[in-house]
Amino acid sequence: MPELPVLELPGAPHADGLAHGSACGAAIAENLEIYYDRFQREARLTPQETRERARMYLAVIDREEPAYGEAMRGVAEGAGISLDDVAVLNARYEILYSQYSSINQAEAEPRGIPAGGCTAFAVAPEVSADGHLYLGQNWDWFPAVRGVVLRRAVGETRVVAFTEAGIVGGKIGMNTHGLGLVINGLLSSQDDWSHLRTPFHVRTWRILHARSLREATRAVTDELRACSANFLIGQADGVAAVVNIEAAPGATCTLAPENGVLAHANHFTDADRLQVWQPLAEEKTSTYRRADRMHRLLTEGARRRTLHAATLMDILRDHEGRPDSLCRHPNPALPEEERVETVVSVVEDLTAGRFYVAGGTPCTTPFVEIPLR
Template identity: 30%
Template sequence: MSLPLPPPPPRIELTGSPREIGLEHGKQLAVQIRRQIQVYSAMFQRTSNLDWPAVRNISVAYQNTIRSLTPDIYDEMEGIAEGANLSILDIVALNARSEIALGLFSDGCTSLGWKLKGNDHGDVILAQNWDWTPRVQENLAMMSIDQPGHPKIYMMAEAGIVGKIGFNSASVGVCLNAIRAHPTDASKLPIHVALRLCLESTSTQNAIDRINSLGGVASSQHILIADQSGPLAMELSPLGNAYIPPNNHGYVTHTNHFIANKSGVIEPHWPGVGSHERLERINELMNGLEGEVGVGDGDAEFRKTLRQRIFSDTFNSPASICCTENPVKPLETRSRTLFCIVMKFSSVAAPSAEVVWGNDLAGPVPQTHILEMPWA
């Protein structure tokens, strides 16, 4: 049975200096940012036995790192805090929530990068289902960020967070899969800051070089990045990175466990999320799909096919590619698919994305909001 369709997210357009961008972000999404703090406060208490004042105390180390390594992004965070009338540590905590929780949040997510073969335009597809607690859905926003010296960014983001899932005008895009592993290192970049650096980059190699030049990331995470040359799976950790290129069919898939990274991180078993099962399943589905679509299909038809054949799949439910809530889990940590995004990069057209908002990915249009980035 389909769930009630949530209202579509707000679309906010941010421009100017880092501080101006942050101020407008904070002002326009102040209510949503405060709700996010309430959501994560409950999750930290449930998963880590930390109240919000303790979370803010831990955030001081990340505050120092962000201010030192990425001062422009820190200025933007200060603007968000001022615009929302909150402490800078509240905003740092939201942006470092993956690191502070030490991998205890039960994110899901299944991602796909695909360079289409036999396509004269060299089209590259970057797509994922974003699985997370439904309590944050009302706090998500579609953002554009236009700042001097960088490509224009379009992303789906949580209120108060500076980097998430999306792409830029230089045809660089990112998806994210959480990895549950130890250790963390507060002297390195939180993953949401690293995502923002990717979205400010002009190529995949530019993004890799910038992250590495700043010392790497603070926690184990997977970023599926793509530019017009194709996708690349980046398995990142504070102990070292690994990179997975597309297979012989031109695609690479990922879920919530490391495949190639042997840096020595401790990655305990993550029950109930079905990461290995989802990875095996998406590869099985792609093997059946590859060769059937891509050449001659219109954008709308192609994206619909991906949703219906891949991202609406409920095998091994509730821990399926299209995730549904597991009623045996505590309410604070239940996840379900909140949206599906399909990005496209082409040599003959501007980059674009379609976002299907809601859990009924295979349903008819009236059961979903189908949103476009860029928007008119």
């Protein structure tokens, strides 16, 4: 990923979007070019079809989260692009993942579907070296995608989060209530964009602005979903707690840390419980290897009481099984358009309120701290 800028937002939805669009116009244009190409080549959707679907999601957003819709309009104005294009980016998860699922189910040997992925973790205070609660992850995606870190204050709540340029809702981040979020993409046989539920990125926006773990989890569980995703949420304020929510369109299940640690990648741990089949899980097996490797490293660190921010960064640099390792590198055996790599790496110290991010593979890109306050 190119340089990862940090953007301070004013705190009002339209003004936030205007600042985002004005500062990131070129990056947003690059992301649109990347995604329109992906939609056409991998999802088999023309630009017109993609915009039509995005407009339907814009109506959902305006109904369910008007402030998010206002921020999208600010992005469009600031970047000098159409609102339809901004809607395409903000609904890209539902549009793209739904197509990945349906194409894979329809064809015996699907082509051109990349093995995207992320590996996330949680470390409870009772097993960390310093008694702090940690979340973190490597976010693996298309190398050319442009990202940005957004800082925003709304009343007593300050948020710092990574997002893709043009997407209003931060997807990996934390707030001043000691609450943090990391995520994993999931695919299931039930994924269907046409359900037109509250989009993934609106849900992450709600989680990151929540004051309590209960409020955050309700952003996932209180209504059905169009597509599957995994949400790993923790809060250090009060009694520290972690909950992992595997969410299929029609059902959810929760996981808790085991012996103080939790690792998650890009598969359901119990798909039968949720009554779904996982497209790609049989072919794209790196998800199982990454989850197992992360769990083993965390378990060993917990046993030795060596887990803290720096050692967790080292775990995210791990190369066992390269190129499909925790620190992901492009697989030269795949066509170029199917290659993914770690494009951002994050460690969140929820107890101390510290957000560390590396805008690229963490083995080559240093982590920097982005102040929350």
